[in-house]
Amino acid sequence: xxxxxxxxxxxxxxxxxxxxxxxxxxxxxxxxxxxxxxxxxxxxxxxxxxxxxxxxxxxxxxxxxxxxxxxxxxxxxxxxxxxxxxxxxxxxxxxxxxxxxxxxxxxxxxxxxxxxxxxxxxxxxxxxxxxxxxxxxxxxxxxxxxxxxxxxxxxxxxxxxxxxxxxxxxxxxxxxxxxxxxxxxxxxxxxxxxxxxxxxxxxxxxxxxxxxxxxxxxxxxxxxxxxxxxxxxxxxxxxxxxxxxxxxxxxxxxxxxxxxxxxxxxxxxxxxxxxxxxxxxxxxxxxxxxxxxxxxxxxxxxxxxxxxxxxxxxxxxxx
Numbered sequence: 001x002x003x004x005x006x007x008x009x010x011x012x013x014x015x016x017x018x019x020x021x022x023x024x025x026x027x028x029x030x031x032x033x034x035x036x037x038x039x040x041x042x043x044x045x046x047x048x049x050x051x052x053x054x055x056x057x058x059x060x061x062x063x064x065x066x067x068x069x070x071x072x073x074x075x076x077x078x079x080x081x082x083x084x085x086x087x088x089x090x091x092x093x094x095x096x097x098x099x100x101x102x103x104x105x106x107x108x109x110x111x112x113x114x115x116x117x118x119x120x121x122x123x124x125x126x127x128x129x130x131x132x133x134x135x136x137x138x139x140x141x142x143x144x145x146x147x148x149x150x151x152x153x154x155x156x157x158x159x160x161x162x163x164x165x166x167x168x169x170x171x172x173x174x175x176x177x178x179x180x181x182x183x184x185x186x187x188x189x190x191x192x193x194x195x196x197x198x199x200x201x202x203x204x205x206x207x208x209x210x211x212x213x214x215x216x217x218x219x220x221x222x223x224x225x226x227x228x229x230x231x232x233x234x235x236x237x238x239x240x241x242x243x244x245x246x247x248x249x250x251x252x253x254x255x256x257x258x259x260x261x262x263x264x265x266x267x268x269x270x271x272x273x274x275x276x277x278x279x280x281x282x283x284x285x286x287x288x289x290x291x292x293x294x295x296x297x298x299x300x301x302x303x304x305x306x307x308x309x310x311x312x313x314x315x316x317x318x319x
Contacts, residue, residue: 057079108133
């Protein structure tokens with residue numbers, strides 16, 4: 001049997017678990033009183049068998065965001081539903097959550113998103129999607145997922161424009177409204193602070209009250225050392241008093257405080273090409289599994305200790 005690591009959870013991970021609990025309460029209303037027992041059995045199975053409780057899945061390398069300066073593949077990979085099924089069916093235990101997200105990409109750019117969600121829903125207890133909201137259709141909004149997380153880079157049109165090549169502020173506001181009207185899921189709006197939007201906290205609260213966004217939070221944009229996405233150093237909210245980053249004498253972003261543990265310790269990341277990684281931010285400097293099998297999942301379960309000790313090069317940039 002694989003070892004189970006006991007540790008003190010970081011504040012970020014505790015917050016993540018509280019959000020998962022809030023989602024669970026929303027799901028309970030739809031699925032009835034027996035569902036919590038099934039959830040407990042699944043979570044216990046993950047612990048006993050050493051399985052990650054959450055799987056983050058990249059549906060495609062494509063994106064709808066048109067962020068200024070972001071470099072995307074000319075022919076983005078698109079995950080086939082059968083590939084996701086192979087990975088989930090080979091796991092020694094059913095995961096608690098499958099979360100569709102991007103890595104400089106967006107799930108809504110996938111033409112197969114509905115099929116992927118259907119495949120995941122049969123093989124886990126909760127499904128969720130993180131998106132920037134652009135490209136949402138009525139059919140996608142009506143999917144039976146448990147949580148939508150819509151990330152916006154700014155709360156005013158003026159601070160939005162330096163970050164996106166296209167004037168899409170109103171389009172995203174419409175997408176959030178569509179989700180809240182058509183989806184039975186919990187809808188959460190997240191403001192990610194960048195240099196142009198680092199003073200948007202008050203405007204975000206006003207926007208949330210005006211539109212009735214009950215679930216919301218504010219986070220800081222993450223530094224991308226590869227320099228090919230919105231997370232370039234010139235976009236970081238370094239002027240905000242609570243920014244997690246400052247500049248070293250060499251002009252390189254460094255963390256203000258030494259973080260504890262890993263906020264994604266209980267999760268792994270499956271790329272659109274079908275490679276299993278410890279997290280979305282590790283590319284060439286960490287372990288990987290390229291073929292779905294029970295042995296691959298068991299090896300992946302050993303990544304948690306290295307993540308918690310922040311042993312990978314990319315960990316030094318993660319708040």
